Amino acid sequence: MNVLILGANGELGPHVVRALEHRHQLRLTDINDLETQHEYFRADAADLDQVVAAAEGMDVIINLSVLRKDRRLAFDVNARGCYNMMTAAVEHGIRRVVNTGPFYVVAGPTYERFDHMIGPDVPHQPGTYLYALTKSLGQEICRVFTESHDIHVMDLLFYMLLDPETHNVESGSPIANVGHDLVPYTISWRDAAEAIRCALYVEMDKLPSRSEVFFVFPDLPHQKFSSEKARRLLGWEPKDQLDQFWKKAKL
Amino acid sequence: MKVLVTLASSHLSLEIASSLSGSHEVRLTDKNEVSTDLEIVCSDLGHGAPTNELVRGMNAIVHSGEIDPAASVSDQLDYQMRCTYNLLWSAAEEGVQRFIYLSSLRLMDGYDPDLAVTERWKPLPTTDVSVLCYHLGEMICREFARENKISVVILRLGDIASEKVAKTAISTSTLYMDDAALAIEKALGADHSGWLDIYHIQSVVPNARYLTGQPWWSADDVSPSFNLGYEPRARS
Numbered sequence: 001m002n003v004l005i006l007g008a009n010g011e012l013g014p015h016v017v018r019a020l021e022h023r024h025q026l027r028l029t030d031i032n033d034l035e036t037q038h039e040y041f042r043a044d045a046a047d048l049d050q051v052v053a054a055a056e057g058m059d060v061i062i063n064l065s066v067l068r069k070d071r072r073l074a075f076d077v078n079a080r081g082c083y084n085m086m087t088a089a090v091e092h093g094i095r096r097v098v099n100t101g102p103f104y105v106v107a108g109p110t111y112e113r114f115d116h117m118i119g120p121d122v123p124h125q126p127g128t129y130l131y132a133l134t135k136s137l138g139q140e141i142c143r144v145f146t147e148s149h150d151i152h153v154m155d156l157l158f159y160m161l162l163d164p165e166t167h168n169v170e171s172g173s174p175i176a177n178v179g180h181d182l183v184p185y186t187i188s189w190r191d192a193a194e195a196i197r198c199a200l201y202v203e204m205d206k207l208p209s210r211s212e213v214f215f216v217f218p219d220l221p222h223q224k225f226s227s228e229k230a231r232r233l234l235g236w237e238p239k240d241q242l243d244q245f246w247k248k249a250k251l
Numbered sequence: 252m253k254v255l256v257t258l259a260s261s262h263l264s265l266e267i268a269s270s271l272s273g274s275h276e277v278r279l280t281d282k283n284e285v286s287t288d289l290e291i292v293c294s295d296l297g298h299g300a301p302t303n304e305l306v307r308g309m310n311a312i313v314h315s316g317e318i319d320p321a322a323s324v325s326d327q328l329d330y331q332m333r334c335t336y337n338l339l340w341s342a343a344e345e346g347v348q349r350f351i352y353l354s355s356l357r358l359m360d361g362y363d364p365d366l367a368v369t370e371r372w373k374p375l376p377t378t379d380v381s382v383l384c385y386h387l388g389e390m391i392c393r394e395f396a397r398e399n400k401i402s403v404v405i406l407r408l409g410d411i412a413s414e415k416v417a418k419t420a421i422s423t424s425t426l427y428m429d430d431a432a433l434a435i436e437k438a439l440g441a442d443h444s445g446w447l448d449i450y451h452i453q454s455v456v457p458n459a460r461y462l463t464g465q466p467w468w469s470a471d472d473v474s475p476s477f478n479l480g481y482e483p484r485a486r487s
């Protein structure tokens with residue numbers, strides 16, 4: 001398949017490239033320059049014409065672009081970027097789109113503080129946090145497009161990503177709370193990339209609708225969120241179980 | 252009351268502002284200069300102190316979800332999402348009590364006209380940017396209301412028409428300007444849930460498509476019933 005990746009130069013990008021490069025033709029794009037052996041060009045996700053041009057000849061779009069802090073750029077990339085991506089998909093007859101984002105696209109503080117076994121199909125409550133709300137608007141824009149166009153969007157949501165090999169108290173990560181707790185929705189980079197790879201093979205007509213949201217993480221003991229749907233519909237199985245991270249620190 | 256009305260360049264906003272100015276202190280705003288006898292402050296509704304200054308001291312804001320037809324699609328989306336977000340943040344920070352978002356009944360057009368569609372029904376936005384923008388604007392308002400940052404009233408307005416339009420040319424969801432002004436006046440004064448209150452607003456026309464003026468009713472005994480008290484003028 002010809003696969004366009006938007007925002008390929010971030011943290012998750014290289015893991016996704018590694019998971020796909022042997023079987024697919026990749027076209028990588030980002031707002032920054034990137035050294036790669038794959039086809040690459042600079043494209044601003046917030047620029048409609050650039051995104052439409054980048055999508056020409058593609059079978060799939062994977063959107064990894066994100067901007068978290070600046071108000072203008074967050075709306076540009078996370079919300080309008082999705083409008084541009086879906087317009088590009090319509091323009092070029094691309095039927096499969098894999099969008100990504102954080103869990104609070106669906107489950108902001110009004111869920112996370114209160115509930116357990118939160119699944120990805122509950123009505124969205126992103127809250128007013130800029131990153132969450134702009135990504136949620138982006139997801140909704142994608143959904144609205146799928147109502148009137150034959151395009152399937154799979155929205156894969158993550159919470160915290162880590163590398164089990166290097167993740168330890170010394171890593172300096174704010175989530176390296178080893179032996180005390182693990183964020184109730186953590187996944188390794190390679191398993192996140194693997195879920196995106198799985199989304200490329202899902203039989204779209206077997207999905208319940210043209211717009212499906214997935215929480216993606218391995219079995220964690222907290223029972224705060226549920227990732228059952230990702231396993232059931234994406235056929236995804238995590239390789240990294242992460243259980244070493246929620247055992248109490250030895251005194 | 253001190254009321255800020257956005258999008259002064261739109262006919263609807265100007266008419267609303269002029270009607271409200273009879274009983275309220277009205278300030279208009281727009282990104283460009285607009286000729287009006289009312290107070291007008293130019294603002295791009297950006298992220299920062301000028302937007303806070305714009306809303307400071309206001310009791311209510313009437314924010315229009317209309318798009319500027321002359322703007323590009325990117326600018327239309329940007330204004331309706333980012334600027335609405337900025338305005339809500341500033342309003343919440345400055346303690347503005349009420350935010351009235353002017354949305355559209357076009358969000359409900361996807362339902363069969365024979366159905367008794369009310370505010371409880373799911374909006375059915377389309378990719379037409381003029382409709383999508385209302386939906387996205389509502390989403391942003393909803394999250395501010397959910398977090399109790401500000402009390403939000405969403406008025407989904409019918410197709411705005413002037414009295415002069417021939418009766419045969421009006422749609423079944425027509426809203427005449429005097430009724431629109433009445434609804435906004437009611438939204439400024441009525442008791443609200445303090446969360447999010449949504450009301451469908453249209454005029455009395457033959458085969459009126461949407462029900463209006465119904466109280467928001469819940470079967471529990473903890474949510475009081477809310478009613479805007481909007482009664483469109485009877486027309487012959």
Ligand SMILES: NC(=O)c1ccc[n+]([C@@H]2O[C@H](COP(=O)([O-])OP(=O)(O)OC[C@H]3O[C@@H](n4cnc5c(N)ncnc54)[C@H](O)[C@@H]3O)[C@@H](O)[C@H]2O)c1
Nearest residue numbers: 007009010011012031044045065066100101102158159161
């Ligand atoms: N890293 C995490 O812990 C985490 C957690 C939850 C969800 N996610 C989601 O995973 C996806 C990838 O995240 P990441 O960690 O790789 O993020 P990142 O910030 O490392 O990378 C994002 C990439 O987007 C690019 N970008 C920014 N503005 C752009 C623009 N205007 N046009 C094109 N590209 C632009 C950046 O240059 C960067 O390369 C995102 O959707 C993010 O929301 C990540």
